[in-house]
Amino acid sequence: MLQARSRKKNTPADIPAPDARTGSAVRLTQVTKRYGDGASAAVALDGVSIGIQSATFTAVMGPSGSGKSTFLQCAAGLDRPTSGTVQLGGQDLAELSENKLTEYRRTRIGFVFQAFNLLPSLTVEQNITLPLRLAGAAAESASVDSVAAGVGLFGLLRRRPTELSGGQQQRVAIARALITRPEVVFADEPTGALDPDTAQDILHLLRQAVTDLHQTVVMVTHDPVAAQHTDRVIFLDAGRVVHRVDRPSADQVKRVMTELRGAR
Template sequence: MSQTRPSGRQATLVADVAARTEAASKVYGRGGSAVTALDGVTVDFPAGAFTAVMGPSGSGKSTLMHCLAGLDRTTAGKVYLGDVDLGTLDERRLTALRRTRIGFVFQSFNLLPTLSAAENISLPAELAGIRLDAARVDRVIDAVGLRGRSAHRPSQLSGGQQQRVAVARALVTDPDLIVADEPTGNLDSRASGDVLGLLRSAVTDFGRTVVMVTHDPGAAGYADRVVFLADGRIADVMTEPTADRVLDAMKGLTR
């Protein structure tokens, strides 16, 4: 997917760090069958910025995302959300943190088919015991362009509209961090551009922090920076990315 450089991009990244890892490693299995998915990764994710994470298949990008979002625990090293060390939290507190401070956008949408768009958007807040102001829900629905579709169930929405619901759901609790795992993987090029524009707007207009795993250089061109992984390690960090620059970097990693 090709695109021109998005407008409204921040000229510089803010100094604050929304999330970070310190010498984070993740090993699956034991003995001779052990697989090292992350190998001592230290990386910061600036607050109020859009970071894309890229790398060849098996490079560790999804594992990094899952550990950063508290969906998986590292084998060694540390992961922080703000100043909170996720490794110090038990499962109950980790679940509470995910529900209140992290928004999720997945490739498969993960909407409940029996709920309307508006109900799907509000669900994470309800599960977290957060009482949402109806006006806030309306503002988020308007921001993602779903006015007039909010009463529809997922089966009545296109793929792009369902992903808009997912983006709205991630935004509605005003989280510290939004993680997006291949959010355009099931969408056509037009819907992909719409969703990427929404994620860009979440940063530029709402001041959120977005970390997105993607394989698409065009998608990475919407970000402020790209973190490249290879063999479970940081291979490079690119600022001011464009689709062409990202594509060239990816070719270098796969040679």
């Protein structure tokens, strides 16, 4: 079981603290993202307005080209929308300079990717603590041991990524995402490179992060089986939110995805 730890943040003093009154860990308001100009412009997001509650597990799904990746990039502050606002932890990301936004991502946002994105020259422990070190914060041994044990890595901290299985590498990525106790963990197809049994283990860990640590997890996925581990599925098509399902089952998700593909 993942162990709850202190919510103390190692963040720059001049970045405002999250506003707990909003109730939303992430809120997009009339967010539009266009690539290009004029008649040839491609609209990836088209006036998206949605809030994602704190301490919930949300899946973002849709057909190819529906805007899932752009949604994640804008919501996580990796890309700026053409118009509209993105608030994360009560902070309007548009109010932050590029440097402050980078600091914010390091300490308030966790990322888990399909390709793991670990540094092969670093040990497991060094990969886990990388966000803290980049932010100039000290990594407490007790916190590292706790998060490593919580994701099943205790005893492996001195190994390097090449000495681990794919599932173990993704566990390192999850531990790295959790080490700063971020406002939100964004996961982009986190089980896409894993076999079904290992994928279930990773999804269970993400579910535990929500249940045990009260983290907020937003996961882009194409897999209905993965989606059934979440509290809610948001469906996108043509850059718009077109459907939502609470407490989803794999069959429900499959039906909605089939309808969306058939409507094209």
